[in-house]
Amino acid sequence: MQSLNISSSALRGIQYALDNTANNMANLETAGYKRRAASFSELLADSMNEQPALDRENRNSPVGLRMGSGARLGMTKLDMAQGSMKPTDVPTDLMIQGEGFFMVGSQMRDANGVMKEEFLMTRNGNFHLEHNNYFNGFVLVAPTGHILLGENGSPIVIGEDEIRDFEVSEDGYIAANGNPTFERIGLWKSDNPDQLKQIGENLYDPELQEGQDPADVFTSSWDNMIATIRQGALEASNVNMQEEMSQLVNIQRAYQLNSRAIGISDQMMSIATSIRTR
Incomplete structure (x- = not known):
């Protein structure tokens, strides 16, 4: 049995x-x-x-x-482990070289109809620019519809009527049409990635409380210089x-x-x- x-x-x-x-x-x-x-x-x-009697032979167990x-x-x-680089030459495609996650967010209503903010993390840098009337500017949007957040935990808004030239430096600063936006992409490192809840669509739930600053839970990859951003490329699966x-x-x-x-x-x-x- x-x-x-x-x-x-x-x-x-x-x-x-x-x-x-x-x-x-x-x-x-x-x-x-x-x-x-x-x-x-x-x-x-x-x-x-x-046992009725001990073994006669010597045993190690x-x-x-x-x-x-x-x-x-x-x-x-x-x-x-770091995935290989996949060049795309698309300006809004961003690849993390090193340790860290992008933080993305969206607004959603709960079962009671109350509007709440949702914060998620991802390594997928396949973003695209989209004009948002609520923020009165362009924002970087993930394939799941979530908006890329800056290092202060707020959406990165580019206040331009039209974007002809889009640049992202290795240290995460964004420039549009040759003008710096003074916005920096947030990269966050989790000391124990296994604690992040995987919810599908290549997203991880950090389970932040309402209004909680990501800096209170995670370490900024910029502070420890453990990551850079490569524009025009994506990180392939490992x-x-x-x-x-x-x-x-x-x-x-x-x-x-x-x-x-x-x-x-x-x-x-x-x-x-x-x-x-x-």
């Missing part, structure tokens, strides 16, 4: 690992995507020490028979197809092994049941 529990728990963990690998492979071409690596942990184990309960998927760790395919083969073999173990355990239980009924 214990073998069935061990194999069934392993199959559940393997299924989660397969879903994680499939998600990585599906985002192979997603700009700024960071892969997740699955890691397993052992469940509770018991030791049977009621503890006395007794160790009985495990299987394994489970412990966590999927976010891999923050998923390695060869590595993911190798992981897929390992998952398949582990699934076959545990499926066979369940089949053998079922046969053994059938034999034991038939013997008792005779």
